[in-house]
Amino acid sequence: DTGVSQNPRHKITKRGQNVTFRCDPISEHNRLYWYRQTLGQGPEFLTYFQNEAQLEKSRLLSDRFSAERPKGSFSTLEIQRTEQGDSAMYLCASSLGRDAYEQYFGPGTRLTVT
């Protein structure tokens, strides 16, 4: 499968713990995006990278959230000191070009904070 992959697919954690998610984009895609989707809502933009550079962060992204893309390939999203409000689906998308329609989404990581 050469699509966008995300791991883990599901994560259950206790409040206060740290969690890290991984996204592997489609090979050669230089743009990588993170979104968060809560139940009954559409995805909300969190941050994006062009190669290894993080170009924009949403104000939704609190200080407890950090994302990296160290070699311009896979990316990680870390949430420190998780809160119940962090429970959501975290979606990753990648694209080769700059047009939004070219974003291919991964299957997501569903986080449940208990």
Place this chain on the structure above:
Amino acid sequence: EDKVVQSPLSLVVHEGDTVTLNCSYEVTNFRSLLWYKQEKKAPTFLFMLTSSGIEKKSGRLSSILDKKELFSILNITATQTGDSAVYLCAAEYNTDKLIFGTGTRLQVFP
């Protein structure tokens, strides 16, 4: 504040019915309007609309954009149970930034 509003939030129909999903937007530096279908996981791209009044069509699905009134519709004719999904509308602003609506959940029963 930029926003995208979809209606209805939920729709239940029988196979063979025709449905119309609505999307209105207020976005600065608007570039395009996109429709996605989301089943249990990742949204999959359906249409991108940039020009008013030009219908995009793919099989039983079609969509059109009105940039004067700031809305788009997605039509599905002769619905099938496989059309059951959440349909998301997103407005692209600046370049490649997306703001999504809450989605319309469509359920098609045999």
